[in-house]
Amino acid sequence: xxxxxxxxxxxxxxxxxxxxxxxxxxxxxxxxxxxxxxxxxxxxxxxxxxxxxxxxxxxxxxxxxxxxxxxxxxxxxxxxxxxxxxxxxxxxxxxxxxxxxxxxxxxxxxxxxxxxxxxxxxxxxxxxxxxxxxxxxxxxxxxxxxxxxxxxxxxxxxxxxxxxxxxxxxxxxxxxxxxxxxxxxxxxxxxxxxxxxxxxxxxxxxxxxxxxxxxxxxxxxxxxxxxxxxxxxxxxxxxxxxxxxxxxxxxxxxxxx
Numbered sequence: 440x441x442x443x444x445x446x447x448x449x450x451x452x453x454x455x456x457x458x459x460x461x462x463x464x465x466x467x468x469x470x471x472x473x474x475x476x477x478x479x480x481x482x483x484x485x486x487x488x489x490x491x492x493x494x495x496x497x498x499x500x501x502x503x504x505x506x507x508x509x510x511x512x513x514x515x516x517x518x519x520x521x522x523x524x525x526x527x528x529x530x531x532x533x534x535x536x537x538x539x540x541x542x543x544x545x546x547x548x549x550x551x552x553x554x555x556x557x558x559x560x561x562x563x564x565x566x567x568x569x570x571x572x573x574x575x576x577x578x579x580x581x582x583x584x585x586x587x588x589x590x591x592x593x594x595x596x597x598x599x600x601x602x603x604x605x606x607x608x609x610x611x612x613x614x615x616x617x618x619x620x621x622x623x624x625x626x627x628x629x630x631x632x633x634x635x636x637x638x639x640x641x642x643x644x645x646x647x648x649x650x651x652x653x654x655x656x657x658x659x660x661x662x663x664x665x666x667x668x669x670x671x672x673x674x675x676x677x678x679x680x681x682x683x684x685x686x687x688x689x690x691x692x693x694x695x696x
Contacts, residue, residue, distance in 0.1 A: 443584050446516050446545040449476060450586075450619055450641040450662050455653055458518070458665040462488045463505065466671075467513040477516040479548060480506060484671035494554035499525035499535050510543045518546030518586065523553050529573040536574075537583050546586030548621060551608060552596065561592060561604075568611055575615050588619035588643060588663075595624040602630050609638050619643055619663065626650050628659060635660035646670075 440448075449456045458477050459470030462484035470478055483493040485505055491497040506519050519539050524532035536547055549571070552561045562570065575587065591608045593601035605622060612620055621643040625631055628651055635642050641662035644650065646669050656664065684693035 441584075442516055442543065443545045443586060446477060446518070446586050447618065449516075453657075455657050455661065456663040457653070458663060460484065460666045460668070460670060461509060461517075462671055464508050464512040467509045467515065467517075471513045471515045475515065477518065477545075478509070478513070479518040479546070479665055480509070480520045481666075481668045481671060482520040482522050483668040487668075487671070493522075494557075494559075495522050495525055503535075503538060506539060506544060507542050516545045517543070518548060518588065519544050520548045523550055524570075524574070529570070529577060532574050533577045533581070533583075536578060536585060537581065540583050540585045544585065546588055546618075548588045548590055550590045550592065552592040559592070559596060561596060561598070564607065564611060567608070568615075571615055575617070579616075586619065587617045588621050589615075589617045590621040590623060592623065594622060594630075601625075602633055605634060606637050609634070609640070613638060613640060621645070621663075621665075623667065628655065631656070631659050631661065 456477060457475065458479045459475040460481040461467040461470065461478050462481055467478055482502070485502060486493045486497050489497055489501065502525065506517065510517055521535065525535050526532040539547065551567050552559050578585070589612045591605055591612070593604040593608070598604060609620060617640065619641045620638065622634055623645040624647060625634065625644055626647050626649040631644065642660070643663035643665060644656065644661050646664070646666040651659070653664065681694050685691055
């Protein structure tokens with residue numbers, strides 16, 4: 440069985456797939472040691488670690504190098520957060536995905552929103568279909584097998600009637616033939632149940648302060664959970680705290696307590 444098929448099967452098991460979000464080899468090795476079954480890059484965490492803002496400010500070649508180093512250094516399934524595709528044409532996006540598949544990435548995450556002049560906005564349904572139908576068609580024509588997890592952002596952007604908007608977008612994702620649907624920032628149990636019950640496609644949710652516990656999510660039918668950039672932020676907040684304590688105490692003792 441191929442790694443991609445193993446990854447696909449993890450989305451249809453009875454157990455939840457808890458994905459570890461990573462930004463370098465070091466973070467990937469921590470999750471590997473803990474026994475996680477799969478990883479996904481956080482584009483935001485990777486960008487920030489390299490001095491870029493999120494929103495495709497870093498080049499794809501730089502991002503590709505990070506993904507390649509993770510795949511060469513950790514023996515664990517890896518999906519790559521590809522944001523909007525890192526390309527202005529369908530051929531560019533397909534080329535990027537093909538390169539990732541060639542080095543062993545088992546999946547990608549791609550978004551239905553874009554950053555314009557520093558602000559994120561949803562693609563219209565027409566733009567969404569126009570942009571990604573040729574991408575997915577060409578991937579299939581070129582026999583590029585990779586798990587396509589599509590992120591939809593009505594909840595993340597706090598738009599009016601996010602459930603209705605998400606349901607409409609799910610119809611498009613189903614027509615495109617994606618493998619998974621990611622709904623970040625959804626937390627209400629009734630909303631989650633409505634979204635899950637609207638489709639046969641596995642639903643992915645993200646770590647949030649009010650997100651229900653894993654057992655509840657499993658009972659609601661969620662198949663995949665990720666942490667986004669939150670653990671990266673958690674780690675560096677603690678680094679800041681530790682650095683402050685060293686300054687205050689004029690000693691390294693705080694980091695050994």
